[in-house]
Structure formats: C-alpha cells, structure tokens
Amino acid sequence: MAAFEGKLSFESKVSCADPECEEEGAMAKDELKIPISASVRHVHLSREHVEALYGAGHKLTVKADLSQPGQFACEETVMLLGPKGKVERVRVLGPERDETQVEISRTDEFLLGIDAPIRPSGKLDGTPGLKLQGPKGEVALSRGVIQAQRHIHMSPADGDRFGVKDKDWVMVRVGGERGIIFDDVLVRVHKDYRLDMHLDTDEANAADLHPGSMGVLIKGPTQVKPEPED
Numbered sequence: 001m002a003a004f005e006g007k008l009s010f011e012s013k014v015s016c017a018d019p020e021c022e023e024e025g026a027m028a029k030d031e032l033k034i035p036i037s038a039s040v041r042h043v044h045l046s047r048e049h050v051e052a053l054y055g056a057g058h059k060l061t062v063k064a065d066l067s068q069p070g071q072f073a074c075e076e077t078v079m080l081l082g083p084k085g086k087v088e089r090v091r092v093l094g095p096e097r098d099e100t101q102v103e104i105s106r107t108d109e110f111l112l113g114i115d116a117p118i119r120p121s122g123k124l125d126g127t128p129g130l131k132l133q134g135p136k137g138e139v140a141l142s143r144g145v146i147q148a149q150r151h152i153h154m155s156p157a158d159g160d161r162f163g164v165k166d167k168d169w170v171m172v173r174v175g176g177e178r179g180i181i182f183d184d185v186l187v188r189v190h191k192d193y194r195l196d197m198h199l200d201t202d203e204a205n206a207a208d209l210h211p212g213s214m215g216v217l218i219k220g221p222t223q224v225k226p227e228p229e230d
C-alpha cells in the first residue's frame with residue numbers, strides 16, 4: 001500500500017519506526033530531528049495560466065493551508081497530458097507564481113512518457129513541458145516540469161540550532177524497516193519558513209514512511225551539487 005497515495009491531505013506527515021525517535025531525554029538527538037512531509041504531485045500556476053485553464057478573472061480557491069506560511073492547496077485540479085499518458089486531478093497549489101511549475105515523481109514521468117530533471121523550485125532552464133487541461137481550456141507548456149530536489153525548510157533560528165545555512169547540502173537519516181539515509185538534501189533558510197523536510201511520494205514510499213515521521217539531520221561531506229543561484 002503506497003503510504004502517500006491517500007487523498008485526505010496534500011502534505012502528509014510521516015513517522016519513523018526507529019525506537020530512537022521515541023527515546024525520552026535524548027535531548028541532543030531531539031534537537032536535530034526534522035518533521036518530514038511527502039509532497040504529492042502538484043502544479044504551481046501563473047496568473048495567465050490560471051485564466052487559460054479556469055476562465056478569465058478566475059481566482060484560486062483555498063482548500064487547505066500547507067506547512068509553509070502563505071502556501072495553500074487549492075480546490076482546483078488540472079490534468080497532465082504527456083506523450084504516453086495522462087494523470088488526472090493533480091492538485092494546484094497557491095499562491096500564483098511568476099512561472100508555471102509542475103512537480104511530479106519519477107513514477108509519474110513513466111506514466112506520462114517524459115523525462116524531467118531533479119531541480120530546486122524555480123530552476124526551470126532546460127526542463128521539459130507538457131500539456132495542462134483545465135475545465136475552461138488547455139495550456140501547452142514549453143518548460144516547467146521537474147522532480148523537486150528534496151529539501152528542508154527552516155527558520156534562521158533553526159539554521160543556527162542545526163549549524164547549517166541556506167543552500168547547504170546535508171544528509172537526513174530516517175529509521176524503520178526500510179530506513180534510508182537521504183543524501184543531497186538542500187537546506188533552505190528563510191524567516192518565513194517553518195521546519196519541515198519535503199520529499200516526493202517516490203522518495204517517501206521508498207523509505208516506507210508514514211504520517212508523523214521524523215528524520216535526523218547529519219552534517220557531512222555531501223556537497224556534490226552546485227549551489228543554486230538564489
């Protein structure tokens with residue numbers, strides 16, 4: 001059973017079966033724990049594309065707030081159409097952005113018949129497009145499809161606590177029967193961020209994660225990726 005194919009919430013908290021996660025009084029370890037959420041496939045839309053898909057003047061409707069302040073899941077969904085297949089009812093996330101971005105898993109890519117790179121949000125040069133279908137129209141994207149680079153959102157205070165800074169690369173260990181150490185996890189520090197690690201559904205399911213799970217941050221020689229520019 002895929003833990004993150006559920007329809008109840010967009011971002012599902014995952015939990016860790018590692019007994020160390022439940023250890024009482026392990027303050028040093030507790031301080032380095034990070035809640036983990038799985039981001040189900042989703043789309044961020046530009047104003048132009050909101051209107052193309054849902055009609056002139058349409059405003060996105062808030063369905064539920066997400067972990068990061070100001071970010072929300074919308075009532076609106078869209079269909080993704082690729083050369084090999086389609087994925088229906090893909091959630092739109094708000095607020096609107098300057099450029100439309102589609103975040104899907106590797107599994108979704110096989111269904112659609114496209115090959116999208118792993119990128120931090122907003123780094124869309126050289127990414128493939130696909131077709132979006134909404135109730136009022138279609139949009140043929142020339143670019144914007146990515147697999148989201150796994151990352152941790154944190155406040156400057158959390159950055160100090162973990163001893164990391166914006167754009168650092170770290171590892172995060174999760175326990176359980178399919179425990180994994182995730183390498184190449186991008187740290188994003190901003191005053192508006194709330195501590196949360198974001199994986200896609202393939203990554204979360206590979207570790208058999210479940211709602212409520214925590215990871216442990218490991219600092220190490222893992223800087224194998226170039227720095228994103230902003």
Ligand SMILES: [Zn+2]
Binds near residue numbers: 153198
């Ligand atoms: Zn995120």
